[in-house]
Each structure stands twice: as structure tokens, then as C-alpha cells.
Amino acid sequence: DVPWYADSEWNNVKGQLSTVDRDYGHVHSIIHSIGTHQIHHLFTKVPHYYL
Numbered sequence: 001d002v003p004w005y006a007d008s009e010w011n012n013v014k015g016q017l018s019t020v021d022r023d024y025g026h027v028h029s030i031i032h033s034i035g036t037h038q039i040h041h042l043f044t045k046v047p048h049y050y051l
Helices: 012-017 032-044
Strands: none
Touching: 012 032
């Protein structure tokens, strides 16, 4: 289930960390571990290839 927050409960960190995890199988390495992309929203100066 994807979390849903009322306006009074929502904040940027909750929004940045709310994600849907998926198993990408053999495509995982091709798409550069996109499942860790939410970390980039917290640390925007970290390039995707360091995640």
C-alpha cells in the first residue's frame, strides 16, 4: 500500500520517502538501481551512480 497523508500530517521528508518498491529483476543493473532513487530526493547533490 502506498501511504497517504492528510495535509496536516504531510511534510517534505514523508513525501520524499514515500515510495513503491518493485523488483526489477535482470533490468535492475540497466536502470541504475532506480529503486534507490528516493535517496536522491533527500540528498540532491548525490549523483545516481553513487547511490
